[in-house]
Amino acid sequence: MVGKVGVDRRIQRTRQILQDALMALILEKGYDAVTVQDVIDRANVGRSTFYSHFQDKDALFLSGFESLREQFEQYLSDGASMNGDPWNLSLQMFQHAQSHLQLYKALAGKQGGTVALEHIHKYLTALMREHFKSQFLERKDMDVPPDVLAHYMVSSFMALLTWWLDHDVPYPAERMNDMYRQLTQPGIIAVLR
Amino acid sequence: MVGKVGVDRRIQRTRQILQDALMALILEKGYDAVTVQDVIDRANVGRSTFYSHFQDKDALFLSGFESLREQFEQYLSDGASMNGDPWNLSLQMFQHAQSHLQLYKALAGKQGGTVALEHIHKYLTALMREHFKSQFLERKDMDVPPDVLAHYMVSSFMALLTWWLDHDVPYPAERMNDMYRQLTQPGIIAVLR
Amino acid sequence: MVGKVGVDRRIQRTRQILQDALMALILEKGYDAVTVQDVIDRANVGRSTFYSHFQDKDALFLSGFESLREQFEQYLSDGASMNGDPWNLSLQMFQHAQSHLQLYKALAGKQGGTVALEHIHKYLTALMREHFKSQFLERKDMDVPPDVLAHYMVSSFMALLTWWLDHDVPYPAERMNDMYRQLTQPGIIAVLR
Amino acid sequence: MVGKVGVDRRIQRTRQILQDALMALILEKGYDAVTVQDVIDRANVGRSTFYSHFQDKDALFLSGFESLREQFEQYLSDGASMNGDPWNLSLQMFQHAQSHLQLYKALAGKQGGTVALEHIHKYLTALMREHFKSQFLERKDMDVPPDVLAHYMVSSFMALLTWWLDHDVPYPAERMNDMYRQLTQPGIIAVLR
DNA sequence: TCCTAAGCGAGACGGTACGTCTTGTCTTCCA
DNA sequence: TGGAAGACAAGACGTACCGTCTCGCTTAGGA
Numbered sequence: 063m064v065g066k067v068g069v070d071r072r073i074q075r076t077r078q079i080l081q082d083a084l085m086a087l088i089l090e091k092g093y094d095a096v097t098v099q100d101v102i103d104r105a106n107v108g109r110s111t112f113y114s115h116f117q118d119k120d121a122l123f124l125s126g127f128e129s130l131r132e133q134f135e136q137y138l139s140d141g142a143s144m145n146g147d148p149w150n151l152s153l154q155m156f157q158h159a160q161s162h163l164q165l166y167k168a169l170a171g172k173q174g175g176t177v178a179l180e181h182i183h184k185y186l187t188a189l190m191r192e193h194f195k196s197q198f199l200e201r202k203d204m205d206v207p208p209d210v211l212a213h214y215m216v217s218s219f220m221a222l223l224t225w226w227l228d229h230d231v232p233y234p235a236e237r238m239n240d241m242y243r244q245l246t247q248p249g250i251i252a253v254l255r
Numbered sequence: 256m257v258g259k260v261g262v263d264r265r266i267q268r269t270r271q272i273l274q275d276a277l278m279a280l281i282l283e284k285g286y287d288a289v290t291v292q293d294v295i296d297r298a299n300v301g302r303s304t305f306y307s308h309f310q311d312k313d314a315l316f317l318s319g320f321e322s323l324r325e326q327f328e329q330y331l332s333d334g335a336s337m338n339g340d341p342w343n344l345s346l347q348m349f350q351h352a353q354s355h356l357q358l359y360k361a362l363a364g365k366q367g368g369t370v371a372l373e374h375i376h377k378y379l380t381a382l383m384r385e386h387f388k389s390q391f392l393e394r395k396d397m398d399v400p401p402d403v404l405a406h407y408m409v410s411s412f413m414a415l416l417t418w419w420l421d422h423d424v425p426y427p428a429e430r431m432n433d434m435y436r437q438l439t440q441p442g443i444i445a446v447l448r
Numbered sequence: 449m450v451g452k453v454g455v456d457r458r459i460q461r462t463r464q465i466l467q468d469a470l471m472a473l474i475l476e477k478g479y480d481a482v483t484v485q486d487v488i489d490r491a492n493v494g495r496s497t498f499y500s501h502f503q504d505k506d507a508l509f510l511s512g513f514e515s516l517r518e519q520f521e522q523y524l525s526d527g528a529s530m531n532g533d534p535w536n537l538s539l540q541m542f543q544h545a546q547s548h549l550q551l552y553k554a555l556a557g558k559q560g561g562t563v564a565l566e567h568i569h570k571y572l573t574a575l576m577r578e579h580f581k582s583q584f585l586e587r588k589d590m591d592v593p594p595d596v597l598a599h600y601m602v603s604s605f606m607a608l609l610t611w612w613l614d615h616d617v618p619y620p621a622e623r624m625n626d627m628y629r630q631l632t633q634p635g636i637i638a639v640l641r
Numbered sequence: 642m643v644g645k646v647g648v649d650r651r652i653q654r655t656r657q658i659l660q661d662a663l664m665a666l667i668l669e670k671g672y673d674a675v676t677v678q679d680v681i682d683r684a685n686v687g688r689s690t691f692y693s694h695f696q697d698k699d700a701l702f703l704s705g706f707e708s709l710r711e712q713f714e715q716y717l718s719d720g721a722s723m724n725g726d727p728w729n730l731s732l733q734m735f736q737h738a739q740s741h742l743q744l745y746k747a748l749a750g751k752q753g754g755t756v757a758l759e760h761i762h763k764y765l766t767a768l769m770r771e772h773f774k775s776q777f778l779e780r781k782d783m784d785v786p787p788d789v790l791a792h793y794m795v796s797s798f799m800a801l802l803t804w805w806l807d808h809d810v811p812y813p814a815e816r817m818n819d820m821y822r823q824l825t826q827p828g829i830i831a832v833l834r
Numbered sequence: 835t836c837c838t839a840a841g842c843g844a845g846a847c848g849g850t851a852c853g854t855c856t857t858g859t860c861t862t863c864c865a
Numbered sequence: 866t867g868g869a870a871g872a873c874a875a876g877a878c879g880t881a882c883c884g885t886c887t888c889g890c891t892t893a894g895g896a
Contacts, residue, residue: 221410
């Protein structure tokens, strides 16, 4: 059973080739326009090989997202703690996006599909609940229900993130995060009294 | 030239039947799962008839959105002026959505496609530019560029709107708009000094 | 309901094109080597069109056989009666094969599949039962059961027919039938006493 | 040099396992429906193992036929001589089939493929030429060419054999051979004058 | 009142992509 | 080092939709 390493390496290599092919094609034509056949041709891979690794195009796409997520969490744990500050988390994400720009553009830019955006949305919402539930998510006396609050914070963040990814503006991550903070922090503070 | 009225009536009737069929099907299965064949069958219409009226499913869908837009603009001009207040506009939209709930759910809810959301986004952004450009969109000295500001305001609004449409919560339109104002107004004021 | 004629003509034309394409390809590569894709390409027809007319390659093939059968039965009823003589029937078939040599080679030659041979076998066996049952197929006192007798006569005939189709020998149909009669008639007479 | 015996044994064992697996599967689903994957799974063998022993499914199948042929020839040489009598040879084969019924059904029954039948046909034709050429195969003055004669005799025989294998009738080998003789001998004698 | 142009239903058609299946080759590991 | 396990490229299969098309029928409206 130890002898599987080499085989596993082959498998991993094929998966990587497929992911790369998809990302490249997304940046060229946009997610929806890419067909499984395109990916297969670009990756020089047999049709059945594709389907033995991934259920469909979405699955391949999301596997790329998972890589991204793992990288990001590694990045997070390496960095400073968040001090319970959501805008610290958003900063990390802006920074991470900046250093993996092509990947982020393919996955979360307007060329990417809805699939990833929804995934990221869910992921961030979960992350927020996890880290800040004690602070406000369980208070019952607010005008704005915690659910709405979380949804708003994540949506606003992603609005700025995707805008940034889709317009080739020279703003650095820190500038983007400052905007995000300026726009959202006052409202959040007001709501939390 | 004059004799076309009866024919036009027939044409309008067919278009309406197709729009209704699509809306009904979207609420049943979600936008993506609906095929042109489904619409044709439901509407009891020939395939070529469909394509003589609309280029594709998206075009039919957007024609439904146009109806909505016209209704909404009628509603707007009937109501009080906005006094240059974005949260007055958002209130009108929440109210309009409330009184056409099924239609809004089909078009902008999670059953609807991305197509409509993007369309609405663009429309609202244009509306904002139109009405409030004098106020701040042309100031050059802000930390947050007007583009980002508009994008943020529309995105936040739509986040609350879609959340409201997709979760069957009993909040009235006014309550939703209060939340929207509470969350966004302080930040906007701060940014505008 | 009269308006279906034009459509039917189109349908018949497409079916004919597909049959012709298959027959040509069989003569080129043999039945088994021909793929549905080959037929589609040769016939300049869409994939779904093929499947809307025929369930699979075998069905298309057998539809060609049905044409042949109809032709043959027309030929039979035009010609002299069989007088209850099986070797008269076999003669007709040798003659019919001779005048439609390419078609017979494609369907029943070694390039053709097993499908047609089995079909023809069954067809001829049924034909025999129909025409000669009174003579001997219901006698119970024979050493050779009627079933075996019919199977033997048809198999022998087809052995000579396929041999003839597969070897480009200059024997005319009448010569082949004489051989068939010489070989089988004495045995049949002996068995029937 | 010395250690090859054990290896050869292993090799033989693998080949046998594969043959058995194929035969069993043919009786279950028919030759055409059996895939290489089926055989591999049934035999608990790796894919490359299969292909290192046999070129393809047909080759494996025919190797089974070769075993049968060797057995039969052993059986032949053990028994009485044929006295130049074809119906003695056919009797031996009917008898041999009777005592290896399952194997014959798998190879030559309707579950078996065309491959075996063609092989057996060729083999028997050759056997006939070998043993009886002096008698008539070289006469030039017959109405029926020797080629056709041989083809007819073998085809008739196989017609009766396969009929017998495919219908579970209680006739013993001798009875089948009597039928074969009754049907064919008179014609043959007549042709040979 | 009849004629004629257009709207329309029905659905055949050429295409494209899908996800499944099988084949024969190639790579890796292990005994 | 040679045989077993199984990953792989290739490509056919049958299905599902798409957007174009051809065909007769119905149904105004103007003559």
